[in-house]
Structures are given as C-alpha cells and as structure tokens.
Amino acid sequence: MPSPYRAIFAVPGTLGFSAAGLIGRMPLAMMGVGVLTMITELTGRYGLAGLLTGTLALSAALLGPQVSRLVDRYGQRRVLRPAALVSVAAAGALVLCAQAGAPEWTLFVSAAAAGCVPSLGAMTRARWAEILRGRPQDLHTAYSLESIVDELCFIMGPPMSIGLSVVWFPAAGPVLAGVFLLAGVWWLTAQRATEPAPHPVERHHAAARTSALRSPGLQVLVVAFVATGAIFGAVDVVTVAFAEEQGHKRASSLVLAVYAGGSCLAGAVFGMLRLKGAPARRWVVGVLAMAVSMIPLQLAGNLTLLAVALFVAGLAIAPTMVTTMALVEAHVPRGKLTEGMTWTGTGLAVGVALGTSVSGWVVAVHGARAGYVVPGVAGVLAALVAFLGYRRLTRPVPRREGQRAQQDPEQSEGLERPEGLEQPERYDGPDGPDRSGAPGRGEQPERSGSHLA
Numbered sequence: 001m002p003s004p005y006r007a008i009f010a011v012p013g014t015l016g017f018s019a020a021g022l023i024g025r026m027p028l029a030m031m032g033v034g035v036l037t038m039i040t041e042l043t044g045r046y047g048l049a050g051l052l053t054g055t056l057a058l059s060a061a062l063l064g065p066q067v068s069r070l071v072d073r074y075g076q077r078r079v080l081r082p083a084a085l086v087s088v089a090a091a092g093a094l095v096l097c098a099q100a101g102a103p104e105w106t107l108f109v110s111a112a113a114a115g116c117v118p119s120l121g122a123m124t125r126a127r128w129a130e131i132l133r134g135r136p137q138d139l140h141t142a143y144s145l146e147s148i149v150d151e152l153c154f155i156m157g158p159p160m161s162i163g164l165s166v167v168w169f170p171a172a173g174p175v176l177a178g179v180f181l182l183a184g185v186w187w188l189t190a191q192r193a194t195e196p197a198p199h200p201v202e203r204h205h206a207a208a209r210t211s212a213l214r215s216p217g218l219q220v221l222v223v224a225f226v227a228t229g230a231i232f233g234a235v236d237v238v239t240v241a242f243a244e245e246q247g248h249k250r251a252s253s254l255v256l257a258v259y260a261g262g263s264c265l266a267g268a269v270f271g272m273l274r275l276k277g278a279p280a281r282r283w284v285v286g287v288l289a290m291a292v293s294m295i296p297l298q299l300a301g302n303l304t305l306l307a308v309a310l311f312v313a314g315l316a317i318a319p320t321m322v323t324t325m326a327l328v329e330a331h332v333p334r335g336k337l338t339e340g341m342t343w344t345g346t347g348l349a350v351g352v353a354l355g356t357s358v359s360g361w362v363v364a365v366h367g368a369r370a371g372y373v374v375p376g377v378a379g380v381l382a383a384l385v386a387f388l389g390y391r392r393l394t395r396p397v398p399r400r401e402g403q404r405a406q407q408d409p410e411q412s413e414g415l416e417r418p419e420g421l422e423q424p425e426r427y428d429g430p431d432g433p434d435r436s437g438a439p440g441r442g443e444q445p446e447r448s449g450s451h452l453a
Contacts, residue, residue: 004141004272011131013194014142020191021124022149024184027117027177029157031091032056034173035111037162041170042098050360052094052111054353059115061349067118068342075198077189080118084185088178090114095171120184121150122341129329129337130196137274143325144271147318151264155257162253196338217331218340220389221324222347224287227382228320229351231290231375234359235259235297235313238371239306241363246303258307262314270319279326280393286320287386291379297372327393351378 009015032053039049070079090113097106128142161173189195236256243252275282293313300306324344332340359374 004138005145008128008132008138008142008145013191014128014131017124017127017188017191017194018145018149020184020188021120021146022152022184023180024118024120024188025149025153026157026180026184028121029153030161030173030177030180031114031117033158034161034165034171034177035094037165037173038095038098038170039107041165048104048107052107054357055108055111056115057349057353059112060117061115061346061353063116064119064349065339065342065346067116068122069336069339071118071123072199072336072338074200076123076195077192078198080123080185080189083116083118084181087114087117088182090116091174091178095174099171117181118185119338119342119345120188121146122338122345123188124149125325125341126196126338127194131194139329140275140322140326141271143322144267144318146325147267147321148264148271150321151260151267151318155260155264159253159257199336215331215340216392217389218328218343220385220392221327221331222343224382224385224389225324225344225347226351226354227378227385228287228290229348229353230355230358230378231294231351231382232348233352233355234371234374234378235310235355237356237359238363238368238374239310241368241371242306243303245368248303251303255303255307255310259310259314262311263317264314266315267318267322270322278394279323279330280390283320283323283327283393284386284390286316286323288383289316290320291376291383294372294376294379298369298376300372331393 009018035056036049036053039045039052043049067079067083090110094107094110094114096102097110125143125146128139128146132139132142161177164172164176239255239259240252243255290313293309293316296309296312297306300309325341328340328344329337355374355378359371362374363371
C-alpha cells in the first residue's frame with residue numbers, strides 16, 4: 001500500500017471503522033436495484049418496480065439528512081442503531097408484502113419507511129475529519145480512500161444483488177442488503193474510541209438549531225450534485241439500453257464497472273498527491289472535466305469504444321468527490337458536519353432519480369444513442385452551477401457557533417479572500433471550545449440575520 005495510505009491507517013481504530021463503513025455502505029448500491037429485480041421477478045411489472053425504486057430513493061434523500069442531523073446532536077451509536085432497525089424492518093415488510101401479493105399501497109408505505117437508512121459514508125468521513133484534524137494532507141488521503149470505497153460498493157453491489165435475486169430467490173438482494181446494513185452499523189457503532197463527540201443543541205444558540213443547508217457554500221455543492229447525480233443516473237440507464245440495442249445487454253454491467261473502475265483508479269492516485277492551491281478552483285475544474293467527458297459518449301459507435309469513453313469519464317469523478325468533501329468540511333460547522341456531508345448525498349440521489357427518469361423517456365422515444373444527450377446536458381448544468389457559485393465557495397466563512405477560536409490551517413488553505421479582508425473567524429460548537437488545541441478567545445456575540453456566508 002502506498003505510504004500516504006499507510007500513514008492514515010497507522011492511527012489506531014481507523015482500519016476497523018473503515019471496514020465497517022465498507023460493509024454498511026453496500027446497501028447503498030444494492031437495495032434499489034434489489035427491489036427493482038425482486039418486483040420484476042415476482043410480478044413482471046417494470047412500471048411498478050420503477051415507482052417503488054423511486055419512492056425508496058426519494059425517501060432516503062429526504063430522511064437521510066435528518067438522521068445525520070440527529071447523529072450530530074446525539075452521537076452515532078444512539079441514532080444509527082434505531083434508524084437501521086427501522087429501515088431494515090420496513091424493507092422486510094416490503095419483501096413480505098411483495099411475496100404475499102399485498103395491496104400496492106402497502107408496498108409504497110414500506111418503501112417510504114425503508115428510506116430511513118443511515119449514510120455510513122458520511123459517518124466514516126466524519127470520523128476521519130475528527131481524527132485527522134490539523135493534518136490536511138492525511139485528511140485528503142482519507143477522503144480519497146472513502147471515494148474508492150464508494151466506487152467498490154457500486155462495482156460489487158449491483159451485480160451481487162441482481163445475481164442472487166435471479167439465481168437464488170427474488171428477494172435475495174434486498175435481504176442481503178439488510179444484513180449488510182445491520183452488520184456494518186453494529187460494528188461501526190461498537191467502536192466508541194473513534195466516534196466523534198456529539199454536539200447537543202443549547203437553547204441560547206439559535207444558529208445551532210438551524211440546518212447545515214443554510215450555508216451558501218453547501219447550497220452550491222448540493223445543487224451541483226443534483227446535476228452530477230443526473231449524469232450518473234442517465235449514464236446507467238442509457239448504457240443498459242445501448243448494450244441491448246447492440247445485442248449484448250449482459251455486457252452493460254461490465255461496461256458500467258469500467259466506468260466505476262476509472263473513478264476508483266483516479267481516487268487511489270489522487271489520494272497520494274500533495275496538492276496546493278484553492279480547493280474551490282480544483283472543484284470547478286473537476287466539475288468541468290466531468291461535463292467535457294460526456295462529449296465522447298455521443299460518438300461511441302460500439303460497446304468497446306463506449307467502455308473506453310466511460311473509463312476516461314470516470315477519471316474525473318473521484319477527485320471531484322474528494323474535493324467536495326473537503327469543501328463541505330470547510331463550509332459547515334463541526335457540529336453539523338455529518339449532516340452537511342449527507343446533504344451532498346441527497347443531492348446526488350435526487351439527481352440520479354431525475355437522470356434515470358428523463359433518460360428513460362428519451363431512450364423510449366428517440367433511442368439509446370440519443371439518450372447520451374441527457375448526461376451531456378446535465379454536465380453543462382453542473383458546470384454552470386459551479387461557475388456561478390464559485391464566489392460563494394471562496395468567501396471566508398464563520399466556522400463555528402459560540403466561542404471563537406484560532407483558525408485551523410487546513411480550513412483556510414486555498415480559500416481566497418478579497419483584498420483588505422481579515423482572516424475569517426471560526427466558531428466552536430455549542431458544547432465547548434475547539435478541540436483542535438487552539439485556545440478560545442472569548443465569546444462571539446450572536447449577529448442577527450447572519451448566515452454562514
């Protein structure tokens with residue numbers, strides 16, 4: 001393993017919670033496609049299967065940030081275990097209702113409740129941020145590792161879920177996803193030494209009770225990720241349709257694995273680099289690269305050329321995701337970090353739902369080749385959001401509510417400040433002073449009407 005990755009795993013406990021995060025994140029890639037396969041195997045109704053999958057994705061997008069917000073307030077162990085039990089119980093109800101031929105409304109109610117699934121990726125990233133605070137290069141490597149784990153889940157998860165549901169029994173995919181979720185959550189929450197301290201909300205800290213989404217910088221990232229998710233969702237749907245038109249539908253899974261493999265490779269290399277300059281500028285370049293990489297897809301005439309084009313396109317994904325997490329960490333107060341990271345996942349989930357639905361309609365009306373226009377347009381929209389929101393990402397931000405503390409070097413690294421503007425202030429959470437070792441400097445009076453600008 002390259003030395004930067006050896007360095008982060010030298011910290012006690014990091015290997016354990018990373019492994020737990022990998023297991024607990026598998027349902028992210030397995031549950032949706034597992035439900036889709038189960039319903040089509042049991043009923044043959046692709047329309048119903050698509051609606052249920054969309055309900056599950058929308059529910060997770062809405063409930064996920066709320067679960068993470070509770071985690072920031074009360075801690076991972078107290079929140080994740082009950083949330084996982086609710087999600088798995090609802091998924092089990094969905095399986096039983098589907099197999100028993102229950103009324104359709106019971107399927108939708110169960111799918112909506114199953115969306116109460118914890119974002120294990122946000123939980124492990126929050127642990128890395130806490131452990132490696134003050135070590136920006138190591139944190140960059142850790143975020144790169146997390147991006148690799150995400151891609152591994154999407155490489156292994158869907159084929160495993162579909163294969164088991166087809167070969168074993170229709171509900172095998174969702175059942176295995178539930179097992180992975182419970183195992184990952186219980187293993188992760190059993191590791192108390194690396195769990196970030198909760199940030200309980202006090203009544204006199206009004207700003208602490210607001211959502212992390214009030215941060216202008218986070219708003220830019222989330223909106224851009226809606227367009228980015230549309231790229232991913234559209235590419236998946238159109239690639240399957242394109243492979244079917246070519247007479248090799250089964251090969252679509254391999255082609256999509258190449259897409260994820262390009263991102264995985266880029267993430268591994270990106271984590272070993274020592275980067276300088278503004279993270280916001282790197283993020284804009286990454287979003288632009290993802291947009292430009294959609295152009296060759298319009299020209300691919302066969303699956304081989306398509307696989308090459310998708311591999312190249314995948315190279316821009318992981319570096320952009322890693323930089324996004326660094327920007328979230330810079331623009332969101334520590335007491336809301338898990339919620340902030342989950343909001344980016346919510347943006348992706350909403351975008352994936354939009355991308356799959358729009359691209360499916362385009363494919364049905366105009367054919368698979370025309371379908372690649374959808375991720376192309378989504379890439380242009382993502383680039384526009386990045387350019388228009390760039391100034392928000394480079395503004396100084398008040399980092400903590402409550403008590404002031406000195407600025408961490410990694411928080412200000414690369415953040416551009418207009419001339420004449422003083423070093424941005426950073427505030428601690430309502431539970432006490434900054435734990436990064438910086439002494440407090442007195443109380444900061446609350447400024448009415450002030451956002452995280």
